[in-house]
Amino acid sequence: MLGEPVLKYLITRLVQLVAVVFVISVLAFLLVHLLPGDPSVTILGPFDTAAARAEVLRQLGLDKPLPLQYLTWLGNVLHGNLGESFLTKESVSHAIAQAFPIDLELVVLSQIIAFAVAIPLAMVAARRPNKAFDRLSSTFTFGLLSVPAFILAVLLVLVFAVSIHAFPATGWTNLTSNLGQNLRSAILPSIALGAGSVAVYFRLLRSDLISTLQEDYITMARAKGLPTRYILFRHALRPSSFSLLASAGINIGSLLTGAFVVEYLFQLPGIGYQIVESISSRDYLMVQGMALVVAVAFVVVNFAVDFLLVLLDPRIRRA
Amino acid sequence: MRRADPLRFAPVEDMADPLLSVEDLRTHFRTPAGVLRAVDGVSFSLDRGKTLGIVGESGSGKTVLSRSVMGLLSQSSVDRSGRVLFAGHDLTAMGPRELRQVWGTQVSMIFQDPMTALNPVVRIGRQITESLRIRAGLDRAAARQTAVALLASVGIPSPERRLRSYPHELSGGMRQRVMIAIALSCGPKLVLADEPTTGLDVTIQAQILDLLSSEQRERSMAMVLVTHDLGVVAGRTDHIAVMYAGRIVESAPTAVVFRDTKMPYTEALIRSIPKLAAPSHTRLLAIEGRPPSLLDPPEGCAFAPRCPYADDRCHREAPPLREASPGHLYACWNPVGTPAAARAFEANRQAGLPAAVAYARSGVAP
Numbered sequence: 001m002l003g004e005p006v007l008k009y010l011i012t013r014l015v016q017l018v019a020v021v022f023v024i025s026v027l028a029f030l031l032v033h034l035l036p037g038d039p040s041v042t043i044l045g046p047f048d049t050a051a052a053r054a055e056v057l058r059q060l061g062l063d064k065p066l067p068l069q070y071l072t073w074l075g076n077v078l079h080g081n082l083g084e085s086f087l088t089k090e091s092v093s094h095a096i097a098q099a100f101p102i103d104l105e106l107v108v109l110s111q112i113i114a115f116a117v118a119i120p121l122a123m124v125a126a127r128r129p130n131k132a133f134d135r136l137s138s139t140f141t142f143g144l145l146s147v148p149a150f151i152l153a154v155l156l157v158l159v160f161a162v163s164i165h166a167f168p169a170t171g172w173t174n175l176t177s178n179l180g181q182n183l184r185s186a187i188l189p190s191i192a193l194g195a196g197s198v199a200v201y202f203r204l205l206r207s208d209l210i211s212t213l214q215e216d217y218i219t220m221a222r223a224k225g226l227p228t229r230y231i232l233f234r235h236a237l238r239p240s241s242f243s244l245l246a247s248a249g250i251n252i253g254s255l256l257t258g259a260f261v262v263e264y265l266f267q268l269p270g271i272g273y274q275i276v277e278s279i280s281s282r283d284y285l286m287v288q289g290m291a292l293v294v295a296v297a298f299v300v301v302n303f304a305v306d307f308l309l310v311l312l313d314p315r316i317r318r319a
Numbered sequence: 320m321r322r323a324d325p326l327r328f329a330p331v332e333d334m335a336d337p338l339l340s341v342e343d344l345r346t347h348f349r350t351p352a353g354v355l356r357a358v359d360g361v362s363f364s365l366d367r368g369k370t371l372g373i374v375g376e377s378g379s380g381k382t383v384l385s386r387s388v389m390g391l392l393s394q395s396s397v398d399r400s401g402r403v404l405f406a407g408h409d410l411t412a413m414g415p416r417e418l419r420q421v422w423g424t425q426v427s428m429i430f431q432d433p434m435t436a437l438n439p440v441v442r443i444g445r446q447i448t449e450s451l452r453i454r455a456g457l458d459r460a461a462a463r464q465t466a467v468a469l470l471a472s473v474g475i476p477s478p479e480r481r482l483r484s485y486p487h488e489l490s491g492g493m494r495q496r497v498m499i500a501i502a503l504s505c506g507p508k509l510v511l512a513d514e515p516t517t518g519l520d521v522t523i524q525a526q527i528l529d530l531l532s533s534e535q536r537e538r539s540m541a542m543v544l545v546t547h548d549l550g551v552v553a554g555r556t557d558h559i560a561v562m563y564a565g566r567i568v569e570s571a572p573t574a575v576v577f578r579d580t581k582m583p584y585t586e587a588l589i590r591s592i593p594k595l596a597a598p599s600h601t602r603l604l605a606i607e608g609r610p611p612s613l614l615d616p617p618e619g620c621a622f623a624p625r626c627p628y629a630d631d632r633c634h635r636e637a638p639p640l641r642e643a644s645p646g647h648l649y650a651c652w653n654p655v656g657t658p659a660a661a662r663a664f665e666a667n668r669q670a671g672l673p674a675a676v677a678y679a680r681s682g683v684a685p
Contacts, residue, residue: 216435223391223430224450224501225423228415234449239440313440314485 009310017303021296025077028292029070032284042282043086082289087281092289095274100293102172102270106262107255109186110194111248118201123232125202126209137202145199153192153265160188170267189266193259197251201244208240215239238312245312249305253298336407337364338541339388339509344401346380346387353614357383359565360401365558367508368539370532372552372573374588375562378610381545382431384562385511388543389426390418406508423454427507429531431514433494437486443470444482447501454505469500473530492523496530503534509541516551528555550592553577558646561585564611564621567640571647581649583629583660584622590683604681607674620652627667627675628653628660 040053057063061072076083082092121141125134144152161169167188173181212218213236221231260272271290278286310316346358357380365371375381386392388403390410403410405426410418430436437446447469448462457465463482470478473496486494495515502510512531516524532555535542544552552559553573560570561584569582580586590604608625611617617624623633630653638650653660667675 216430216432217438219386219391220428220430220436220498220501221438223389223422223428225419225421225454225505226449227419227453230449230453235438235441239438315439315487 006310009316010307013303013306017299020299024295024299025074025292026070028288028295029073031291032288033066042284077292082292083285085278085283085286087283092285095286096271096289096293099269099271099274099290100297101175102263102268103256103259103272105175105182105186106190106193106259106268106270107252109190110255111197111252112194113190114194114197114201115248118198119205119237122202122205122209123237126206126213127228127232129206129210134206138206141199141202144195147195149192149196150261150265152195153189153262156188156192157265170265172266172268185268189259189262189268192265193255193262197248197255200247200251204244204247205240208243209236212236212240242309242313245305245309249302252301256297256301257294337404338367338406339543340364340402340404341388342402342404344384344387344403345399346383346392347398349396349398350614354398355613356565356616357613358387359613359616361562361565361567362401363560363567363570365509365541365543367541368535369558370535370542370544370556372556372559373543373545373562374547374549374552374559376547376606376610378613379562380565380613381547381562382513385428385513385543385545389422389428389511391422391428423450423507424505425507426509426511427502427505429495429498429502429510429512429515432518433491433498434486434518436498437494439486441485442482443484443486443489443497447482447497447504450501451504465504466500469504470497472534473497473500473503474526475500491519492527495519495523495527499527499530499534503538503540506538507540509543510535511543511545513545514547515544517547524551531555548592549588553592561588564616565613566621566650567648568622568651569649570640571643571649575644575647579643579647580656581643581647581654582622582651583626583653583655585649586655587625604677604683607677620650625674627672627678628655628663629667630659630663633663 038053040048040056043056044052054063061069064072080093082096084091085095118141121137125137128134147155157169160166167184169188171185173185175182218231218235221235226235257272257275259270260276262268263270263273264276271294275287275290275294277283278290341364342362344358344361345356348355348357359380361384363371373381373384383392387399388410390403390413392399399411401411405421408421410421413421437443444463444466447466448457448459451457451462451465452459455462466482467478470481475481475493475496481489481493481497486497489497495518499515502512510531515531516527519527528551531542531544534540544556546552549559556573558571559573559576560567561576561582562568563584569576569580569585571579576585577589580589584606587604587606591606593603606625611621611624617634619632619634619636620626620629620638623629626633633652636652638652640648640650642648643654653663664675664678668679
């Protein structure tokens with residue numbers, strides 16, 4: 001299925017990916033050293049002796065030279081050991097394993113909702129630009145964009161949780177324990193999270209579709225006597241979806257961490273929520289581990305999107 | 320995938336009638352700057368299996384004419400009047416659904432630039448087979464087989480492999496062959512070829528034109544060949560219509576156009592064809608000036624400002640199409656070779672009119 005140029009492209013990008021992840025790991029590692037405050041103070045409290053503090057630093061390996069510390073740390077990370085919380089003694093990887101799937105699910109659901117709203121709207125709107133439907137959907141999506149997530153979240157809770165009791169107002173049920181309950185607890189936060197994306201995706205796809213529909217190959221497809229819907233889906237959608245996808249990649253990455261407002265309002269123990277908690281309690285290793293995971297996830301998502309673009313646009317493959 | 324629509328185009332078969340008959344077709348665009356008269360009262364007819372060449376400069380309205388004949392222009396901001404009779408049906412009276420039954424299977428189009436007219440992200444195979452499947456109702460295997468046969472017939476080597484190629488993987492000439500294969504795929508009775516060789520090397524141009532001619536003979540199709548190059552249509556058409564500023568200014572059987580040229584614009588086009596017999600470094604006789612704006616066409620003959628034979632009347636009054644001999648129409652007050660033309664030329668030369676001076680310098684006598 002994949003030709004040689006695609007494989008070559010894939011390998012080049014993979015090398016780049018590894019390089020970026022390396023830089024991220026260095027930054028995540030340095031993060032602990034850049035944050036204000038002394039970890040020994042956090043662990044022992046402000047009143048212990050200097051000798052006791054030095055002993056703590058020695059135990060944590062914080063007295064060794066930085067590159068050595070980095071290598072030790074990297075070795076541990078590669079073995080899935082991100083250390084443990086100074087405060088709760090909970091293992092960082094365990095905490096991430098608890099929190100990250102929530103964000104993953106929220107982001108995936110929110111993007112499914114955003115695409116499901118934006119793509120059909122854009123396809124109908126682009127057929128008759130600046131006519132009633134186009135204007136109406138532009139207004140609607142801009143409305144969604146201009147309502148901040150926290151207001152939309154409150155509105156959703158008021159309407160769907162408090163008045164209708166259709167969905168729970170707060171709380172989270174794990175995917176593995178009860179699928180139905182899980183979806184019910186995920187749906188309102190996902191809508192709140194995805195609403196902003198709808199406007200962006202709609203705008204991008206709409207304007208790309210409008211210019212694609214003026215291409216010669218669309219006139220040619222019409223001259224073949226193909227049905228309008230077929231032309232829209234088979235000839236126009238794919239070449240119009242490149243900027244949509246590229247922006248989705250960046251958007252998904254930032255939603256992974258940007259979800260914390262929504263998580264906070266719905267009381268979901270996701271990773272954004274945990275990072276904010278850990279920062280305020282100076283739980284360095286927690287912050288470090290979560291930042292690392294989120295950053296790597298960001299890079300991986302964008303790598304996946306780039307690869308998808310290559311599959312969709314055969315012309316890139318030669319580059 | 321959708322099968323062929325039950326609503327089928329049923330040609331009214333009367334072999335005596337022309338296949339295509341265009342009557343006083345006008346196509347005006349409403350633009351912010353005013354009404355652009357791209358096609359302004361064009362009439363012609365074309366018999367089954369024959370070839371009509373439509374010749375004119377860029378901006379003469381020939382591309383709009385071919386799209387307007389087919390009904391491909393979008394409805395909004397375009398005013399179209401007149402009739403386009405194809406096999407007894409008026410295409411201008413058809414709705415989008417009926418037109419789709421005509422497009423591809425009855426009338427098809429070859430576009431100017433095969434780079435932009437083929438979808439860059441869809442494989443060649445799909446672009447050929449989709450109309451075979453949707454319009455001709457073939458199944459996957461039959462459509463594939465037909466596509467391979469089509470590619471082979473338009474001279475594409477190893478057609479089986481080419482089905483999996485994307486347009487950018489082919490050369491310009493190959494792409495144009497693919498486009499021809501697509502246009503021919505559903506067996507149309509009429510092909511409108513809009514500058515089919517403009518973007519190609521000269522050697523490839525001849526190949527593509529020969530291919531079109533031979534396919535046309537084999538399938539007994541009629542063809543409208545739209546081009547800016549009178550040399551292209553010279554040996555390949557039965558009839559030539561010369562367009563200027565949205566109108567037909569001369570129309571005649573091909574041999575007559577060259578032998579008995581009436582319209583000074585046609586004469587100028589013929590003179591601008593490079594001749595192999597001419598000594599090297601002979602200057603081409605270019606047509607002075609530019610075509611008139613179609614937003615605000617001049618009152619009289621549209622060619623008058625560039626014409627070496629124009630007199631006062633030409634600037635005042637638009638000449639009607641007149642018959643020189645059966646089948647030969649022209650629109651000119653001072654046709655080439657008449658005493659009136661000679662008188663006007665002499666006056667223009669003495670007045671220093673650039674067109675007349677250029678003619679005199681090249682030793683062209685009216």
